[in-house]
Amino acid sequence: MDFGFKKEESELIEEVREFIEQKITSELVEETHQLGAIYGGAEAREFIKKLGARGWLTPAWPRDYGGLDSSEMVTYIIRDEMAYAGLPLYFVAAYNAGPMILRDGSEEMKREFLPPIARGEIEFALGYTEPQAGSDLAALNIRAEDRGDHFLLNGQKMFNTSTHVADYHWLAARTNFDGPKHKGISLMVVDLKSPGITIRPLITMAGWRTNEVYYDDVVVPKKNMMGEKNRGFYYLMGALDFERMFAPSAYKRLFEEIVDYARETVFNGRPLSKDPLIRQKLAQMAIELEVSKLLYYQLAYILDREKIPNYQASMEKMFATEVAQRICNTGMEVLGLYGQLKKGDPRAPLAGKLEFFYRSSVVETIYAGTSEIQRNIIAERGLGLPRG
Amino acid sequence: MQKEVWAFQGDNRMDYDLNEEQQILRDSARSFLAKQCPGTFVREMAEDEKGYTSELWRKMVELGWMGILFPEQYGGYEGSFLDLAVLLYEMGYVCLPGPYFSTVVHGGITLLEAGSEIQKGEILPKVASGEEILTLAWTESGGSYAPQEISLKADLHHDHYVLTGTKLFVPDAHVAGKIICVARTQEPAGDYEEGVSLFIVERENPGLTVHVHSTLAGDKQCEVEFNQVQVPGENLLGELHMGWPVLQKVLQKASVAKCAQMIGGGQRAIDLTVPYLKEREQFGRPVGSFQAVKHHCANILTLLDTSKFMTFQAAWRISEGLSFEKEASMCKAWVSDSYRQLVALAHQVMGGIGFMEEHDLQLYFKQAKTSELAFGDARFHRELVAQQLGL
Ligand SMILES: Cc1cc2nc3c(=O)[nH]c(=O)nc-3n(C[C@H](O)[C@H](O)[C@H](O)COP(=O)(O)OP(=O)(O)OC[C@H]3O[C@@H](n4cnc5c(N)ncnc54)[C@H](O)[C@@H]3O)c2cc1C
Numbered sequence A: 001m002d003f004g005f006k007k008e009e010s011e012l013i014e015e016v017r018e019f020i021e022q023k024i025t026s027e028l029v030e031e032t033h034q035l036g037a038i039y040g041g042a043e044a045r046e047f048i049k050k051l052g053a054r055g056w057l058t059p060a061w062p063r064d065y066g067g068l069d070s071s072e073m074v075t076y077i078i079r080d081e082m083a084y085a086g087l088p089l090y091f092v093a094a095y096n097a098g099p100m101i102l103r104d105g106s107e108e109m110k111r112e113f114l115p116p117i118a119r120g121e122i123e124f125a126l127g128y129t130e131p132q133a134g135s136d137l138a139a140l141n142i143r144a145e146d147r148g149d150h151f152l153l154n155g156q157k158m159f160n161t162s163t164h165v166a167d168y169h170w171l172a173a174r175t176n177f178d179g180p181k182h183k184g185i186s187l188m189v190v191d192l193k194s195p196g197i198t199i200r201p202l203i204t205m206a207g208w209r210t211n212e213v214y215y216d217d218v219v220v221p222k223k224n225m226m227g228e229k230n231r232g233f234y235y236l237m238g239a240l241d242f243e244r245m246f247a248p249s250a251y252k253r254l255f256e257e258i259v260d261y262a263r264e265t266v267f268n269g270r271p272l273s274k275d276p277l278i279r280q281k282l283a284q285m286a287i288e289l290e291v292s293k294l295l296y297y298q299l300a301y302i303l304d305r306e307k308i309p310n311y312q313a314s315m316e317k318m319f320a321t322e323v324a325q326r327i328c329n330t331g332m333e334v335l336g337l338y339g340q341l342k343k344g345d346p347r348a349p350l351a352g353k354l355e356f357f358y359r360s361s362v363v364e365t366i367y368a369g370t371s372e373i374q375r376n377i378i379a380e381r382g383l384g385l386p387r388g
Numbered sequence B: 001m002q003k004e005v006w007a008f009q010g011d012n013r014m015d016y017d018l019n020e021e022q023q024i025l026r027d028s029a030r031s032f033l034a035k036q037c038p039g040t041f042v043r044e045m046a047e048d049e050k051g052y053t054s055e056l057w058r059k060m061v062e063l064g065w066m067g068i069l070f071p072e073q074y075g076g077y078e079g080s081f082l083d084l085a086v087l088l089y090e091m092g093y094v095c096l097p098g099p100y101f102s103t104v105v106h107g108g109i110t111l112l113e114a115g116s117e118i119q120k121g122e123i124l125p126k127v128a129s130g131e132e133i134l135t136l137a138w139t140e141s142g143g144s145y146a147p148q149e150i151s152l153k154a155d156l157h158h159d160h161y162v163l164t165g166t167k168l169f170v171p172d173a174h175v176a177g178k179i180i181c182v183a184r185t186q187e188p189a190g191d192y193e194e195g196v197s198l199f200i201v202e203r204e205n206p207g208l209t210v211h212v213h214s215t216l217a218g219d220k221q222c223e224v225e226f227n228q229v230q231v232p233g234e235n236l237l238g239e240l241h242m243g244w245p246v247l248q249k250v251l252q253k254a255s256v257a258k259c260a261q262m263i264g265g266g267q268r269a270i271d272l273t274v275p276y277l278k279e280r281e282q283f284g285r286p287v288g289s290f291q292a293v294k295h296h297c298a299n300i301l302t303l304l305d306t307s308k309f310m311t312f313q314a315a316w317r318i319s320e321g322l323s324f325e326k327e328a329s330m331c332k333a334w335v336s337d338s339y340r341q342l343v344a345l346a347h348q349v350m351g352g353i354g355f356m357e358e359h360d361l362q363l364y365f366k367q368a369k370t371s372e373l374a375f376g377d378a379r380f381h382r383e384l385v386a387q388q389l390g391l
């Protein structure tokens, strides 16, 4: 039994921290903040290539496809350190599409897409959700008609973030129109510059943008389909077990800034941090962050043993995102009236960061599977309770 | 050592890549206790004056459980703190009554931390062989583990000390042979942590009276009155006035040990509940298929899994000789709240039957509260965490 990092892992953490210190600019952090993701801007494109050059984008992939043949533990460490630095890595190409292509794609597809993904040269956008298919992904019905050497696509996607800046759409589309819903879905790579694609912005309450995407007679070559036709839903469900995770340190830095604020802010002649109630609340957050960390690294541990986390991944995602929201709420309580001051206001504590996170954290328990869906999974797979 | 803690079994249950001896210990404890300590026995012992049977005590001695933590030279097995945690988990799983915890954890760990060679040489082998039952008398009328609480006085008279005061919530003092008593040997001048000392007191000592409290879980916690109790100078445990740092360590280790019991109890609460929910039908379908019930269950499993992680992390750190103060307090705070919440949720999903005395779930409801209160509840430990955070 061992809860510590291995020597190489501890060394890697140091290396990553050094890299972050040297390579992260305030412009990059600002850009990421504006866009809601470390993707799409000029700064990010440069940064990702530097990360890719070290193999740190896809360390667990085989060397043949641009990886380091390293462990998931390493991937998880890097992602958590980056999240701590304010640059949570949620690359669709490296973490969603790439691993699926690696597992289920043809050799041709692997050769075409994996090395540039590993180098950080191309980015995908996630194309699952539709207006009528949110939690119930199998209800998606964007049509992909088989036209011999290509598919012809018509329909609409919803909340497809980064489609306006990414190179490719990682698309789930309906290829079989009768029979059970989940037996008629296929996955394909679509060039987002294809004629017939219209992207319309949807601005979130956090200020950053996601999109609606309309497909109007869009031609997608057959070779861009991943794996077998009509098996897409199974690939997707399998992939979710591998992908689902939330780097807990994304909110750890924020928590530490709230702690510093409580220490430095004197109210009625004593620092806020000496208020017993505030001490209790901050300690509770520190504890919950510790719990999140254990759940998080558990996933890497399971993956490295070539086992599949299923309910554990759901538990980690649910728990860590709910902790994220509690941290924001606790922070707001600590800041009191000041908590509402936005970035740019001269009196805004934490440079308005909490006001922003308070808004943006709302979505954490919704996307990538809502907390309710995660609880269903925990109960059904973790405890074997019957489906309703 | 490999990083082997995050392992899982095929049946999706968290297991902790225990080493071979730990697996043997766990399996043998599980089957032994299932036979020896059914729910009926737990209820019987709650009513029983002593609270345990000599027969079961002897069997536990034969299994080597008393000396699990002690060095070989004291008749022990030199087990690690993790080994102890594995055993306590199984004891928690069956709600084992009796003075094992007070003897091995309260008494044993305090002696290991502070005892002289002579004291350890005299007492620990007797504990290992089952002849000696120990406990630790710490809390007083304020009902807290804080240093301000210690007001029982020990005055030096030539070659002995005279102890006067009252201790409350002392586990198993009514059957203990020796009581380690926390006393004040110096009036506090600002810092309450100074001037606290520990004494080994024979329960048979004249001037010492024990009353057993009537408690929620029927475990035996006692009021111990010290009326001019004379204790020879050599019974001072550790350095004079320097007892508090020892107690802090004992508190942290005992907290983690308590959590090991609690997660065992939490596992049992799930084992008592979930299979029932798959069988029990209402409205023509298993109640476990209703989403309101399922989401309670998802929360139960989350509370349990996270409690296991926090406990095994802290126990592992203690075993490895790493710093453990922060992790231990985080652990006790988290598990205290979680265990109580998870049993409460288990009751909710069981419906009326879980409320019946004859159903075992209620034993765990009570165990949860008792354990939460022992060695400081969540609020108490959160304050320690706040201190660790430099607040
Ligand atoms: C900002 C943002 C960015 C996004 N980015 C992307 C992206 O890049 N690509 C992409 O494909 N998708 C993206 N999404 C979509 C996201 O994955 C969905 O919003 C999410 O899966 C929930 O679907 P929904 O919004 O349709 O809610 P619904 O599914 O309509 O859910 C509404 C409520 O009902 C509950 N509910 C639904 N089904 C059940 C059930 N079976 N049991 C219990 N409760 C249930 C939900 O938990 C929720 O509380 C994004 C969403 C947002 C808000």
Ligand SMILES: Cc1cc2nc3c(=O)[nH]c(=O)nc-3n(C[C@H](O)[C@H](O)[C@H](O)COP(=O)(O)OP(=O)(O)OC[C@H]3O[C@@H](n4cnc5c(N)ncnc54)[C@H](O)[C@@H]3O)c2cc1C
Residues within 6 Å of the ligand: B280, B282, B283, B287, B290, B291, B292, B293, B348, B349, B350, B351, B352, B353, B355
């Ligand atoms: C001390 C005591 C005294 C009582 N006194 C009386 C009395 O005098 N007379 C009398 O007639 N009865 C009495 N009752 C019975 C009481 O009304 C039932 O216990 C209660 O209705 C719950 O039923 P159950 O215990 O069978 O639980 P179940 O119905 O088996 O419920 C188990 C769990 O499933 C949940 N559940 C069940 N159906 C659904 C659903 N559709 N959706 C979501 N969740 C669901 C429940 O909320 C519960 O969490 C008493 C019960 C107790 C414990």
